[in-house]
Amino acid sequence: xxxxxxxxxxxxxxxxxxxxxxxxxQKMEEIKEMNQRTTNTIIKPTSTVKSNVIKEGDRVLLVSxxxxxxxxxxxxSKKYKIGNFxxxxxxxxxxxxxxxxxxxxxxxxxxxxxxxxxQDIHSLEVNTEINNDNREIYAVNENQKxxxxxxxxxxSIGIRGQELIDDIVQNSETFNKRTKFSQEKYLKRLxxxxxxxxxxxxxxxxxxxxxxxxxxxNKSLKLRHDALGYILNSTNLSCKSTSLVIENxxxxxxxxxxxxxxxxxxIYKLSLPDGESNNVNGEIMHxxxxxxxxxxxxxxxNYRQLKKKNEESIELRKKLxxxxxxxxxxxxxxxxxxxxxxxxxxxxYSCYVAVHSQFMHPLxxxxxxxxxxxxxxxxxxxxxxxxxxQVLPLRTHPHMVTTxxxxxxxxFITIEAGR
Numbered sequence: 575x576x577x578x579x580x581x582x583x584x585x586x587x588x589x590x591x592x593x594x595x596x597x598x599x600q601k602m603e604e605i606k607e608m609n610q611r612t613t614n615t616i617i618k619p620t621s622t623v624k625s626n627v628i629k630e631g632d633r634v635l636l637v638s639x640x641x642x643x644x645x646x647x648x649x650x651s652k653k654y655k656i657g658n659f660x661x662x663x664x665x666x667x668x669x670x671x672x673x674x675x676x677x678x679x680x681x682x683x684x685x686x687x688x689x690x691x692x693q694d695i696h697s698l699e700v701n702t703e704i705n706n707d708n709r710e711i712y713a714v715n716e717n718q719k720x721x722x723x724x725x726x727x728x729x730s731i732g733i734r735g736q737e738l739i740d741d742i743v744q745n746s747e748t749f750n751k752r753t754k755f756s757q758e759k760y761l762k763r764l765x766x767x768x769x770x771x772x773x774x775x776x777x778x779x780x781x782x783x784x785x786x787x788x789x790x791x792n793k794s795l796k797l798r799h800d801a802l803g804y805i806l807n808s809t810n811l812s813c814k815s816t817s818l819v820i821e822n823x824x825x826x827x828x829x830x831x832x833x834x835x836x837x838x839x840x841i842y843k844l845s846l847p848d849g850e851s852n853n854v855n856g857e858i859m860h861x862x863x864x865x866x867x868x869x870x871x872x873x874x875x876n877y878r879q880l881k882k883k884n885e886e887s888i889e890l891r892k893k894l895x896x897x898x899x900x901x902x903x904x905x906x907x908x909x910x911x912x913x914x915x916x917x918x919x920x921x922x923y924s925c926y927v928a929v930h931s932q933f934m935h936p937l938x939x940x941x942x943x944x945x946x947x948x949x950x951x952x953x954x955x956x957x958x959x960x961x962x963x964q965v966l967p968l969r970t971h972p973h974m975v976t977t978x979x980x981x982x983x984x985x986f987i988t989i990e991a992g993r
Contacts, residue, residue: 736769
């Protein structure tokens with residue numbers, strides 16, 4: 575009996591091993607069947623990207639080769655003018671964003687041989703010799719054989735655009751004496767003056783910010799796109815977060831917050847008594863999808879309403895109490911210190927805050943207040959400097975002329991007082 579016990583134990587272990595092997599084989603067969611099913615089935619991809627085709631009612635940013643720009647809502651029967659360029663809405667509807675249009679013989683045609691306004695499409699071959707220099711070239715009227723009256727006469731008989739530029743270049747006594755780089759600069763000036771192109775751009779936040787910066791004086795506080803991007807980044811915005819916005823930039827900052835949140839979050843826009851109205855600028859709302867999410871994601875709050883002592887105001891204050899994880903203040907009607915004092919009760923601890931001002935001294939006062947009261951950490955007062963570069967073969971260099979300051983930004987993280 576004692577000799578048979580190990581044999582029985584061995585048989586039990588072998589049976590357990592066989593069962594495990596059988597289960598593994600069964601699982602492998604199931605996996606093979608699933609792989610065969612997935613290879614035989616067709617998965618239809620789904621896309622949430624909107625159509626790139628311009629439709630009636632869409633807003634389009636029109637940018638001419640001369641640098642002028644215009645935001646327009648597309649209507650078939652409406653005529654749009656940007657500089658010397660005229661185009662009907664029905665001619666734009668149906669085109670795709672990025673299309674370049676040209677006025678030629680009183681008709682609007684699509685330019686298919688160029689893709690950007692900066693692309694050189696001149697038919698003349700630029701001199702490739704680099705031994706030339708411009709020492710003997712002087713800016714005098716005698717360098718051009720064609721007079722002003724002759725150029726205007728050519729325009730009147732229908733010679734325009736590239737054909738006119740060809741005539742001007744052929745009648746220039748100094749063009750062939752110039753260096754390659756000088757020739758390209760000369761052609762660029764002629765194209766800017768005589769060509770009439772317009773590019774249809776999608777009104778993205780970057781383009782809107784540039785448009786407002788260049789065309790709307792003192793209504794966006796001269797907020798450049800790089801400053802707006804830094805503000806959005808320093809406040810650690812993400813999906814499903816709650817943000818408090820105090821701004822009077824015609825909705826540019828609010829639009830940036832919505833885009834950064836991907837329309838998934840809550841935005842409390844606090845309106846002050848002598849600030850702008852509760853409503854964000856209609857065009858910016860539409861172009862940045864604010865019109866679709868205004869009811870669910872954006873709540874406009876009047877500061878006067880918060881100061882009242884009725885039940886509605888009390889409930890609203892309780893709702894906002896320490897509820898915001900980020901805060902953006904871009905306002906020029908009140909001092910940053912006063913605005914932060916208003917917003918402070920609505921902010922959580924560890925709330926990311928960014929305050930913008932056109933002047934450094936008001937932000938320095940707020941910085942001193944935060945340090946004295948121990949209300950924040952990671953306090954940084956910065957000024958952004960942006961300079962464009964020309965990137966071309968053998969002549970990459972920064973532009974000699976740049977934009978002025980876009981203001982100062984104070985960023986910090988709130989903490990419990992005294993810690």
